Amino acid sequence: MSKPSLIVIGNGMVGHHYLESLVESGFAEQYEITVFCEEPRLAYDRVHLSAYFDGSSADDLAMGTPAQYESWGLNVRVGEKAVAIDRDNKTVTAASGDLLSYDKLVLATGSYPFVPPVPGHERENCLVYRTIEDLEAIEAAAKGGKVGVVVGGGLLGLEAAKALRDLGLETHVVEFAPRLMAVQLDEDGGQLLRSKIEDLGVKVHTNKNTQLIDDGESAMHRMNFADGEKLETDLILFSAGIRPQDELARQSGLEIGERGGIVVNNHCQTSDENIYAIGECALWNNRIFGLVAPGYTMAKVAVSHMLGGTEEFTGADMSTKLKLLGVDVGSIGDAHGMTPGAISYKYSDDAAESYKRIIVSEDKKHLLGAVLVGDCSQYDTLLQYALNGIELPEHPESLILPSLDGAAAPALGPDALPETATICSCLNVTKGQICCSIDEGATDVGMVKDATKAASGCGGCAALLKSVVDNELEKRGVEVSTDICEHFPHTREEIYHIIRVEGIRSFQELLEKHGKGLGCDICKPTVGNMLASCWNEHIMDEQHVHLQDTNDTFMANMQKNGTYSIVPRIAGGEITPDKLIVLGEVAKKYNLYTKITGGQRVDLFGAQLHELPLIWEELVAAGFETGHAYGKSVRTVKSCVGSTWCRYGVKDSVGMAIDIENRYKGLRSPHKLKFAVSGCTRECAEAQSKDIGVIATENGWNLYVCGNGGMKPRHADLFATDLDDETLIKYIDRVLMFYIKTGDRLQRTSVWMDNMEGGLDYLRDVVINDTLGLAEELEKQMAHIVSTYECEWKATISDEEKLKRFRTFVNEEGGDPQIINIIERDQIRPA
Amino acid sequence: MNSVTQLDWKTLCSLSDLVPFSGVAAKMGDAQVALFYLPGQEESLFAVCNHDPVSRANVIARGIIGDLNGEPVVASPLYKQHYALKSGECLEDESVKLKTFPVRLNGEQVEIMQA
Numbered sequence: 001m002s003k004p005s006l007i008v009i010g011n012g013m014v015g016h017h018y019l020e021s022l023v024e025s026g027f028a029e030q031y032e033i034t035v036f037c038e039e040p041r042l043a044y045d046r047v048h049l050s051a052y053f054d055g056s057s058a059d060d061l062a063m064g065t066p067a068q069y070e071s072w073g074l075n076v077r078v079g080e081k082a083v084a085i086d087r088d089n090k091t092v093t094a095a096s097g098d099l100l101s102y103d104k105l106v107l108a109t110g111s112y113p114f115v116p117p118v119p120g121h122e123r124e125n126c127l128v129y130r131t132i133e134d135l136e137a138i139e140a141a142a143k144g145g146k147v148g149v150v151v152g153g154g155l156l157g158l159e160a161a162k163a164l165r166d167l168g169l170e171t172h173v174v175e176f177a178p179r180l181m182a183v184q185l186d187e188d189g190g191q192l193l194r195s196k197i198e199d200l201g202v203k204v205h206t207n208k209n210t211q212l213i214d215d216g217e218s219a220m221h222r223m224n225f226a227d228g229e230k231l232e233t234d235l236i237l238f239s240a241g242i243r244p245q246d247e248l249a250r251q252s253g254l255e256i257g258e259r260g261g262i263v264v265n266n267h268c269q270t271s272d273e274n275i276y277a278i279g280e281c282a283l284w285n286n287r288i289f290g291l292v293a294p295g296y297t298m299a300k301v302a303v304s305h306m307l308g309g310t311e312e313f314t315g316a317d318m319s320t321k322l323k324l325l326g327v328d329v330g331s332i333g334d335a336h337g338m339t340p341g342a343i344s345y346k347y348s349d350d351a352a353e354s355y356k357r358i359i360v361s362e363d364k365k366h367l368l369g370a371v372l373v374g375d376c377s378q379y380d381t382l383l384q385y386a387l388n389g390i391e392l393p394e395h396p397e398s399l400i401l402p403s404l405d406g407a408a409a410p411a412l413g414p415d416a417l418p419e420t421a422t423i424c425s426c427l428n429v430t431k432g433q434i435c436c437s438i439d440e441g442a443t444d445v446g447m448v449k450d451a452t453k454a455a456s457g458c459g460g461c462a463a464l465l466k467s468v469v470d471n472e473l474e475k476r477g478v479e480v481s482t483d484i485c486e487h488f489p490h491t492r493e494e495i496y497h498i499i500r501v502e503g504i505r506s507f508q509e510l511l512e513k514h515g516k517g518l519g520c521d522i523c524k525p526t527v528g529n530m531l532a533s534c535w536n537e538h539i540m541d542e543q544h545v546h547l548q549d550t551n552d553t554f555m556a557n558m559q560k561n562g563t564y565s566i567v568p569r570i571a572g573g574e575i576t577p578d579k580l581i582v583l584g585e586v587a588k589k590y591n592l593y594t595k596i597t598g599g600q601r602v603d604l605f606g607a608q609l610h611e612l613p614l615i616w617e618e619l620v621a622a623g624f625e626t627g628h629a630y631g632k633s634v635r636t637v638k639s640c641v642g643s644t645w646c647r648y649g650v651k652d653s654v655g656m657a658i659d660i661e662n663r664y665k666g667l668r669s670p671h672k673l674k675f676a677v678s679g680c681t682r683e684c685a686e687a688q689s690k691d692i693g694v695i696a697t698e699n700g701w702n703l704y705v706c707g708n709g710g711m712k713p714r715h716a717d718l719f720a721t722d723l724d725d726e727t728l729i730k731y732i733d734r735v736l737m738f739y740i741k742t743g744d745r746l747q748r749t750s751v752w753m754d755n756m757e758g759g760l761d762y763l764r765d766v767v768i769n770d771t772l773g774l775a776e777e778l779e780k781q782m783a784h785i786v787s788t789y790e791c792e793w794k795a796t797i798s799d800e801e802k803l804k805r806f807r808t809f810v811n812e813e814g815g816d817p818q819i820i821n822i823i824e825r826d827q828i829r830p831a
Numbered sequence: 832m833n834s835v836t837q838l839d840w841k842t843l844c845s846l847s848d849l850v851p852f853s854g855v856a857a858k859m860g861d862a863q864v865a866l867f868y869l870p871g872q873e874e875s876l877f878a879v880c881n882h883d884p885v886s887r888a889n890v891i892a893r894g895i896i897g898d899l900n901g902e903p904v905v906a907s908p909l910y911k912q913h914y915a916l917k918s919g920e921c922l923e924d925e926s927v928k929l930k931t932f933p934v935r936l937n938g939e940q941v942e943i944m945q946a
Contacts, residue, residue: 487897487898517897518903519897520897520898520899521911521913524895524897545850545853546851546853546895547895548895549895549908550893550908558893558909560909561886562886562889562909808856809856809857809863810856810857810866811843811848812857812858816863818889
């Protein structure tokens with residue numbers, strides 16, 4: 001069966017974000033994806049386009065790279081336009097004439113600059129400002145000229161004016177409205193912005209309606225305005241707003257708004273349920289959103305909806321903060337005070353050339369909007385008040401008034417922000433998510449950015465992000481936090497190194513040489529675990545037994561009523577009928593609740609401490625071994641039935657799973673390890689959600705690493721392809737031992753990978769290219785573990801001293817009379 | 832069992848039943864007590880109630896022993912709260928506490944006093 005096909009038309013910032021979100025969702029591989037990128041290069045950062053004239057190259061601005069797209073498995077048609085959509089036959093026609101079918105179609109066609117139909121607008125060197133090609137044309141046109149004019153005094157127009165000034169032209173801005181940035185700023189704000197820009201040498205002409213462009217005398221063009229004035233210029237840049245690029249949608253009969261824009265619902269679906277529209281081409285609630293943040297939100301919503309999610313697009317905050325020609329400008333929410341009853345406060349400082357205005361609700365409790373020109377230092381605080389409905393201080397004006405006594409203005413500290421506060425509105429990252437990433441191991445802004453993507457959109461929240469991160473780190477006492485606990489002034493990795501190098505064999509020895517006190521429930525199990533990873537001695541040996549968590553101590557999993565569950569090893573999930581019968585008989589005899597686990601095992605619940613050895617005696621006699629379900633250790637290797645039975649299987653996945661399980665069973669590690677082996681690319685064993693995943697190919701085995709399910713699922717990364725058996729095992733040996741060496745306490749391989757500097761490439765370098773020269777040592781260490789394996793339960797039932805430990809009471813036979821079960825669905829469960 | 836013997840030391844088990852730096856459970860009438868043995872320490876024997884007030888299971892004896900800022904503690908094996916072995920106080924939650932019992936070694940015998 002072939003995969004459903006998905007076509008994405010448009011590869012701007014929003015189109016790129018859509019692909020990125022889809023890949024992150026983990027479902028990209030379920031679709032055959034084709035991307036139309038009309039421009040000659042993949043998505044780039046249009047928001048920072050003017051940086052092109054500051055010395056940034058097209059590569060610096062690039063967001064998507066061909067290599068990245070290839071690794072995502074996308075078919076990209078760069079420089080090729082989609083020219084028609086046939087909705088009846090569900091096809092897209094490419095400019096080349098190719099006909100491509102789709103199951104789902106995403107339109108991310110963006111917008112085009114509006115060029116007013118002034119006679120003469122098509123003359124040479126009358127340009128627009130949107131693409132890198134436009135910039136190249138502007139650069140070329142500027143070479144022969146002295147004067148440049150931007151038509152349009154909005155946000156983009158002023159950006160374009162900066163570009164012209166950077167190119168050394170005498171720069172003019174011509175605006176139809178009476179003030180600059182009429183959408184975002186009020187009259188006073190616009191006025192101040194104008195005077196500041198004029199101080200920088202840019203001439204501003206407002207209330208100017210261009211009627212004709214014809215030949216100039218001193219320059220190439222002459223602009224003739226309705227009021228009779230004229231302006232001569234060599235170059236004209238139109239930046240008079242954008243229009244949604246809806247042509248394809250229009251000709252295919254999708255519903256289009258009266259003034260353009262592809263009509264979408266809250267799921268970003270167009271009038272055709274199989275077609276989505278996102279970004280500046282989409283019209284939601286009769287509005288076009290010309291900022292990148294709402295476009296990103298739409299991209300996420302469209303991905304979510306296609307995958308059956310429930311996210312909705314319900315409008316967007318259009319607040320902006322930016323530096324225009326070096327002038328700080330900020331606009332939040334209802335900047336014009338249009339809300340009925342709104343009260344506004346203004347503060348204007350001619351000396352400092354700044355203007356601030358806040359608009360608050362009638363009851364003065366909430367901030368509705370703000371305008372800031374010349375000084376945006378309060379922007380982040382004000383935005384948080386507005387977005388999160390935080391109650392204002394008694395005198396709201398104190399937020400924008402300078403402090404006369406030298407005291408700091410009442411900034412909204414990061415502590416005052418609720419968990420739900422959106423810190424990065426481009427990527428919709430909340431304070432709660434940032435805190436969460438810190439709890440999961442991020443220890444600086446960079447790591448938080450990597451984990452949450454915060455501040456990777458417009459970057460406007462970078463300062464706020466840093467203050468939140470710093471504050472949270474401080475609260476968690478990060479300076480000392482790398483120590484494992486108060487008993488050892490070392491990290492887990494350092495202690496592991498000490499144990500290896502000094503050959504330390506017991507916790508007591510380590511404590512005497514490098515620690516203090518008695519230890520605790522943090523360091524004792526961690527050290528016990530590392531000693532096992534290094535030397536593989538029985539965890540119930542006298543010097544180790546007191547280190548272990550109750551699960552390891554009694555080699556079973558404690559349940560909520562103090563009883564234990566037992567999971568015998570069933571390597572690869574393969575079990576004979578006779579052994580299955582034994583499990584049933586034992587469960588029946590000891591009245592245990594039985595359940596099949598996700599790792600293809602049988603879990604037997606409800607055994608009391610004193611029953612464990614009795615049960616294991618029977619299990620060991622039947623040939624079972626312990627399953628280590630209780631340890632931070634290798635748990636299960638799950639497999640599909642593979643080529644021995646399955647008509648699609650290309651290799652014996654069960655055989656490989658059993659070999660792998662028998663090799664690594666008993667290995668203890670920073671956290672639990674789960675494996676799976678699939679016999680073909682259909683992946684029935686779900687190997688890509690495992691710490692170590694192996695998938696058979698026609699030519700060998702593909703190895704995936706560092707995936708997991710659980711609270712925060714992560715798909716495993718493809719580590720190496722088409723390996724033979726021997727190389728596969730060699731790589732797994734090295735990956736696991738390197739994880740044991742460098743992983744943090746209770747850090748799953750997924751988080752380990754996410755925190756690894758250099759990531760997957762680095763791990764490949766270490767494991768495949770042996771850049772650290774560790775490979776041989778790692779293999780030797782693994783060989784020691786493999787050769788010293790013994791079943792912990794088998795060793796225990798023949799050892800009188802160890803068996804003494806399995807008494808519910810030391811002074812009485814039998815179990816705890818207070819454990820009471822009831823019957824539910826024909827089995828016991830705790831009352 | 833009756834009031835005459837209440838204040839007497841009562842033998843619970845022998846030293847060899849204890850596990851160094853770990854715990855065992857013992858029956859004391861119908862009640863259950865968790866015994867912890869820290870050889871070499873100033874105070875080496877502790878007895879607290881085996882009942883975990885948070886999980887309501889009788890599991891305290893199976894927790895890990897350690898110290899926090901020098902105070903000997905046991906961590907509940909289920910939800911990991913720390914209880915001071917001397918006072919029975921929970922370090923994370925003031926509203927719960929373990930009952931403690933006077934306990935001593937008399938030769939090879941572990942003796943407890945039930946209040």
